[in-house]
Amino acid sequence: MLDAEGTSMLAEVDREVRPSRPGTGVQDLSGARVPSETEASARRRGGRARRGGNEPEVRKVWINPDEDHARENRRFPTNYISTTKYSPWNLLPKFLFEQFTLFSNAYFLAVGCLYAVDKITPVFTGGRYSTLWTLTVVIVVAFVKDVWEDLNRLRSDRAVNRHATRRLAQDGDEHVQDTTWARVHVGDILRIEKDEAVPADMVILACSSDDGVAYIETKQLDGESNLKVKVSIPDVSDHFDNIQGALETRGYIDCEAPNELMYRFNGSITILQGEEEVVLPLSYENFLLRGCTLRNTEYVLGVVVNTGRETKLMMNIKPAPRKRSTVEKKTSYYYFVPFTMQIVFCSILAVLSRSECRRLPIRDAWYFAQPDENCAFLPSFLRFFTYFLTFSSMIPIALNIFIEIARVFHTIQVSSDGDMIDESTGTKSEARTSNLTTELGQVSYVFSDKTGTLTANRMVFKKCSVGGVVYGWDLDDAATSSKVLPVEKLSSKLHDQNRSGNLEDVIGEEFFKVLSICHAVVPEPGPDGQSVIYQSSSPDEVALATFAKAQGFEFASRSNKEIFVQRDGHEEAYEILGVIDFDSTRKRMSVIVRGPDAKVKVYTKGADSVILSRLAPGQSLNKAKDDIGAFAVEGLRTLALAYRQVDDAWFDQWSKRYAEARGSLTDREREVEVVADEIERALTFVGVTAIEDKLQDGVPDTLRSLRQAGIAIWILTGDKQETAINIGLSSGTFDEDMDIVIINEHDVPGTSAQIDRALGRWTALAVETEGLKKYGLVIDGATLHFALAPELETKFINLTRMAKSVVGCRLSPKQKSEIVDCVRRHEKGKITLGIGDGANDVGMIRAAHIGVGIVGLEGQEARLASDFSIGQFRFLKKLLLVHGRWFYKRITKMALFTIYKNIMLALNDLYWAPFNLFSGQPLLDPWMSGMYNIFFTALSPIALGAFDQELVKDYALTFPEVYRKGPKNTAYNLSKFIAWILTAWWHSALTFFIAFFARADGPRANGQPVGMWPFGVIVYLNVLFTVLFYLWLFQNSWTWLTFTAWILSIIAVFLFLGLFCLFSLSTNTSPPMNLVVQVLWGQPKTWLIILLVVLIACLPRLTLRTYRRSYRPNLKVLVQELQRKRLKREDLEGKDPDKDALHQRRPSVSITRGEESMVFSGFNFEPYVPSKSGTFYVEKGSGERPLLFPRTGSDTKVTVDVDHSSTSFGKHRRAKSDGRVLLP
Template identity: 35%
Template sequence: MATGGDGRRRGRRRSKMRLSRLYSFACGRRPTAVDDESTSRIGGPGFSRIVHANANAARPSYRSNSVSTTKYNAITFFPKSLFEQFRRVANIYFLISACLAYTKLAPYSSTSAVAPLALVLLATMVKEAIEDWRRKQQDTEVNNRKTKVLQEGAFHLTKWMNLQVGDIVKVEKDEFFPADLILLSSSYEDAICYVETMNLDGETNLKLKQSLEASSNLQEDESFNSFTAVIRCEDPNPHLYSFVGNIEIEEQRYSLSPQQILLRDSKLRNTDYVYGVVIFTGHDTKVMQNAMKAPSKRSKIERKMDWIIYLLLSSLVLISVIGSVFFGIATKDDLQDGRMKRWYLRPDDSTIYFKPNKAAISAILHFFTAMMLYGNFIPISLYISIEIVKLLQALFINQDIHMYHEETDTPAQARTSNLNEELGQVDTILTDKTGTLTCNSMEFIKCSIAGTAYGRGITEVERAMAKRRGSPLIADMASNTECFQTAIKGFNFRDERVMNGNWVSQPHSGVIEMFFRLLAICHTCIPEVDEESGKVSYEAESPDEAAFVVAARELGFTFYKRTQTGVSLHELDPSSGQQVDRTYKILHVLEFNSARKRMSVIVRNEEGKIFLFSKGADSVMFERISTTNSAYREVTQEHINEYADAGLRTLVLAYRQLDEDEYANFDMKFSAAKNSVSADREEMIEEAADLLERELILLGATAVEDKLQKGVPECIDKLAQAGIKIWVLTGDKMETAINIGYACSLLRQGMKQISITGGGDKAGAVTKASVVKQIREGKKQVDASVPGEAFALIIDGKSLTYALEEDAKGAFLELAVGCGSVICCRSSPKQKALVTRLVKVGTGGKVTLAIGDGANDVGMIQEADIGVGISGAEGMQAVMASDVSIAQFRFLERLLLVHGHWCYSRISAMICYFFYKNITFGVTLFLYEAYTTFSGVTLYNDWALSLYNVLFTSLPVIAMGVFDQDVSARFCLRYPMLYQEGPQNLLFRWSRLLGWMAYGVASGVIIFFLTSTALQHQAFRRGGEVVDLAILGGTAYSCVVWAVNAQMTVTANYFTLVQHVCIWGGVALWYIFLLAYGAITPTFSTTYFMLFTDGLAAAPSYWVVTLLVPAAALLPYFTFAAAKTWFFPDYHNNIQWLQHRGSDADDPEFGHALRQFSVRSTGVGVSARRDARDIQLTPL
């Protein structure tokens, strides 16, 4: 099916060639036959797969092409899902209790014991089943897709699941590849095809593949009837960008490379059809080999909750032991004159349980009874309630219109809901720069050619520098910006000396001509020509590449066509002043990679001259410049430093002319290296290229600007005021990174900078000693600083390598956490991940958040406690590896300060309340058993016990976890210091938890004693009977339900209709239960038969007690909360006061008091900055 993107491409034509980074050092010539000596790896360990194409009889047995991504199957669902449930210690306890309920030890019926556990397990299993069923449906849809397979001399539609290794398949335009294939031929004469790998690596740019010449002539279906081949290649592995193998066609062997492999789940684009042979199927395919689960992450609160459960279980065991001891003592003394004191226990019905002469055994058995009886101390519905709440919280994050990016139609997405509350506890943010803080939309703005600087544009960094220095340049910049506004994407260059062809009259015009020509040739872009307008646009592998080609086009060198062997340009001819067409034959392309840091193209012009055009980082290019042709070297280096100071990304451009003998010698070595399948193939290729890319002639340098995203400085400033440390991990130079830091408010005037650099070309040990020394000196500066003094640490990649070593990383971390801002320059992806791990592990469990947008950020995103991916120009790999995805960095402010704080506050309050309500309920059970000399009798009816957590008190706490707001979103953003309640864990510290537990004990004591005392001499029912167990239990239960639900109205900060329905609905459900259950036959409802209508509702004392006792139970909370709010307020209490006062929000006296309040005694992170510490409280 054609996509919307295809529709937009109508009326355009695409050239038929693309060089892709999928195969490094690609060239236009096809692979040639190889001899047996170069196949040493094939057939060895890891290279044992043999594929017989189109030869059914000779095929070895390999995996089927059916795939399954489900977690369970019909056989394993119940045992595996139950195993997952019983990994929680609370569920194991309830399982043991349910099993014991079938013995005579049980204080209640087995059904009422099993039902709640079964309900909770069933709810979770239903959720798991639904999720797995969706995965199953997706698998079925994929497995039942159809593709054309060669069978009995013709191509027939066959389900993907029926494909086998060795099958010949025909894939047509816009279809997905059903398995990993070796490309044999395509609809193009030169046997190329275009592939979209969005599902593999998230990249939207097309990759080019090309078959071997030996099979490229197979253009028709019939030509495959007699075709056979044998492929020997590597075993299944997850490496997407590498492939080693060979193919034997007509007894001639050819080497295979990634250029010939078509991966499953990638899509054929802009090509009518291709033929291929299946080499990997099903779970052997590279996409399935990469289908590994992301690291399992649990929040700090969830981990702490396990310890709380252990604490409660320990308390449960303790009170059960105490009860059993007292029960044993009472049982031993039970006989008096041959009669049982406690005759109502009916000891004759049992042989052991209550025999005075076996008191020890009775006590031991009572322990198990007590463990079951006090089971309500453990909230059985806690885990499932929290899961429901987190799912709904994630839904609100996903639907937040304030985090929706309209330009790209991208909302925020909480991909992992179990870390919601962790968003409110972030201590350190580690962020990438390019594409994360910046737009990753490069604009060509300046250049240096032949020692002359061109380009009059002003960058954002220069604007920030001028503002910082109070320069009058700011006013000029505003006017310049208005004058130089441009609609040309990637081009913001303004200089009349070289624009509009004026460069021909410049000194060194020949160098300028070669400079622009290099920009137009040295790249891997695909041109698209609009047939209506004739306008040329480009699809590039990176924004930098696109900016260079657009700049060349705007300056008179238009790249408009690429073929298999050449590129065509419209060039401005200096002699005639007219545009002329020139074609350059591509001989070799030496691709860019992170190790080479450069790219080169070897071309032959129409005069037959051979040129090597090269561009790359100054760190590798200047060492390759010829010493006899370096007239502009020093001044170019000065310009590069100036561009770095302005926050620009720079590349050095150089070339050299090759003679025929030199090229022929290189071509022989390079082709031999390319066609080799030996272990040192890559080293051979690099060696051949390295020898050629020397003695270059310097042309100049480019400077492109990657502008900051909208709102980045304001977002960083707000996060800094919230007390969050921000580390930037970038591959840029130190000068560029520092100036970007100023532009985005990461660095501020007055912050003292501690720079750690690796020094010159000294021995490693000396450099390491220097780095360690600099770290120690920096630590001394921080230790000797006065309060309020802020530091920024800047370290380069070489120094970072030594700083991360085992014997130095401790000191490095100490220095870094003492600084307000940290910038790591020239960082590799591995270093980013290692720094993230160091901060996460070394800061004592503080929460780290990593944010990035590219594949090189995946390591640190997965390593951090929370990974945030930005959907940007570098594909979706960071998003796919993340826990939360957003479209712009500025949305991080609302994600953390609003949703993060809310989720943390809600989950904390929810868990505290859960334990409070269960302890309140459990204490009444304990006190009643103590009141009856620990007889093992329960105060409440069996079903009332079971439904307490499931029905009467669970919905209000879920509603609070979803809807409560201690402070509005507006005030969360207005007063970012409120966020520090999370990193310091003020709302879920042990003192708060134990306080709620103590309050639960107090509430249980008040409810039991007041209820039992008040009803002691009251008459009930028509006969005027005194209070019995059912009346006492029903009244006490009513008081508990009223108290814990009324407590919710006091605890909640924000009310919605849903919360009211849940709170009062819980109370109403209790009375509905009393009526419905009491109406059932006495054989089932037992003592609760007609209890409410005949016993409770008719007695005025019942209504008086249920009114006054819950009020008395709430009194301790009112007293404590009032005193604490007045004398020892939390920060959110102060904000609530301000929010409540409304129009008086600008009261200077209150503002001063609020500024004096600080949840941290010392400045942390960028919040140590003066402006963050002295934030003004102005009216909203």
């Protein structure tokens, strides 16, 4: 219903990070999400929404205004929207401007115009306009395509603008009037019914529920199906709870001016009561976005504050930057070669034309009316342009069309691939742009998010630490031990009526209260109508609430004022006194409630580093920190939980300050943050939760194959370092025998020193050790900030070049995109790919050459911002190694072959020039030149570009190494381009001179001379059949489509040439061509010449290919042989290419700092010398406590983990180490 503003319109939305609750910055409570740059900049501006010009920063909207104030409301735009690209008055000029800014179109327009100049054109028949006709076809096709797409947008716009809604009005008998979306104005009070969409940005005045809570769905905006909570302010809804009251209440809203920040709204509403004014703050909780849908609520009354193009949705609709493929850009660049050849030929032939005219007696021939003028400078100068037209076909007009047609087939092949359908959701892969299909075959870097991309984003509660004891939930027998107790031992005590009430019980009870109260979960009725399903934009919150429910602390429902928890068969009501939402700067969320015992408590959860720093002094945290580290090593996502009890008097004072801060229109975020910080101090620690986010199926195999393909893998995540490393190991990003360099510093000098140390170490090893295997690199967000400083950026990139895989942890969305931008700046010509599933990945996806979005549980932002979308990460393997390689090889072959066939035809006029005394007379009729590209040599190259397969999918997946040539551009580079031009040159010489020396222009059987035109036709036939048969040598796979295309090309030669040379047709188009083809086809000499030319042209290439395949096969040839013989990889003789580069030394052991923060930093590769400081370790596999050795300088004490635990980081790092030495 909302297609124009919804999913289709948001394909190009530049989106910021979505909050878990209205008004927040993010949705992940583990610290893995941070606010968007636009949101952060808004905070720095003090929350102001500047729009430039003279637009005020605050908009005033009158409610039920008088006549003067109504005029103020009417000065804002209407709600009519238009998303069309063109309008009736700019359609033609805008379209033509866009088309003729393209080099190829402008070039052929100039060529077509020159053909119309009598003193320049070499053709005086109707064929002189063939170039213009061909160009017209190209332009008309593009015009029809653009207009058709724009008409579809117009129809969608009209459908949306004509949607019905209801408006409250004082005039007439009906106080609730039907109207359309387009007629909605700022200040209108609308009544939105259940399951209706919101037509404009609105502030809720009242709703049908007694508690003032309304539920909305934003699926049309961001793809999320979970419901969000919106509330009306009680003191406002009291005035608007009925139609009459809503029409009589007067007031106004002061709010921020329209801006693109989708998930933020600040303002205040003033109710006029006689001389008295009641001012109340407004926030995002009271705000409805255009395009959202009302659910589970009978109706909502709201006042419109933004309309039409000024709604937040429409302001976010921005065209995505046009990405051009490398092949497309190179082709435009390589055109300078044939263009330069054209200019050189034209210049030489123009000079020879004048010198020949002066030298030969023909200048005095009787048929020259003014012989002296023919040898003057001006005619010779114009001869340059005559030859320019003759050689204009060297630049193929049809290549862009061929590429676009082939790309259409590429997108269809991706979308229809049955192997790339997510069976669990039915999600198909989608090529959202056709421009970048060839880029998929050239990827050098893959930048991947972790949560929801590598992992399934289906959170499962696994463990918790409460009171220094670790409890597990739903663990298998192997995971349970004396150190991990079943969580039921904790929860069962809390339900015992005779419990002692000791500190342990109190802490346990508060632990479960945090889980059941401090969240933004929305309960919904299940399919059976009895059960309850939890929904939230954060899967972590759903997992925690589900766990609490299973332990007897069930979150039952919420209202605007209360949260209800089912416990021991009865319902407990907690009055909501305040909610301090989560954002990525705070990394915590707090809910302030008054419980059944009338005590005011603050329940807080968030990132462990933040919560632990806010605890009251005197609490023992050593065990908790150990547990947090252990959970992180297992790859679990951790959250710390705490609470605080405050007295009523202090809370009343704090609440007043908090209300004042929330009512501020300027600097609101900063003031709220300062006041909120006061109540989130002196907390009591209650425990830590550990949630498992399992890897998706096929992730390790996919990453391993991508690495074998020569692609560098970067995992960029907001998780803790230990968690990120563990995921790197379990996913196969890091090998068990791979050394890991960890850079974690706190300033520029320290970061520089660590980079220099690692560079020196690995540069020396690369020189000294043959076949050195690359290492893995780990860096955190704080250190990355220093590493990307201008003075360190180049060194950092050099370090990453030597790494086989890179993991970045604790990164913000901005840093993800900065990394991609940095790599693109320093790695010119290397193709990058960004893949993610959430709003925080949009910047990275847009920054990369290719953006891939995974359709997951975090909404549709990643998909809408991407160039390709897939359902699971494992599908990336086939997308790159199969489809990507196919697309790249196909398009490059097609482009080179198209250049080859055009130059081959054009060069025949170069050889013909001396025989016509450099007069500029073309060898071929222009109509034949036009048919050459449109009918005779079009289908086969297109089929080659759309369907050819060097390797079938199974062998392309089994041998990912064959992909490595794609990123090296071996299939399409300047030398390859010139080689094809040289091939075209000597093939054209064959087609012309064999025909010439075979006396193809000799007399016919009846003694009459053949003449110029029949000779040209024989040369033309030589070119045609040479091109079509030469194509056979580059066609790797023949399907019924490619074979049909080739057969149709042959048929077209006979059909169209036969019809063109019929007397009835040629008389009106080209009289010299009457029956020429029919006569030539009847002569055996014609076919002998064609056969000889084709054999001589193809035989060298066939011989060379046979020699290479037999005596100098490359990997691709070997795989093709295995494919032909249906053998497997292990049957290939020789060593696995990926195994040849293994270390000849033992990897360094894991080095971790002994500090409580559990951070890592670099290596010190000096051997142990008692007299000097260094990095030392002891084994702790024997169960003894590890010793800590002090260090001097900037280094800290360290310990080496050689633990034999099956899940420890140490095991992976120690795979081939004896645990005794740092150096081999």
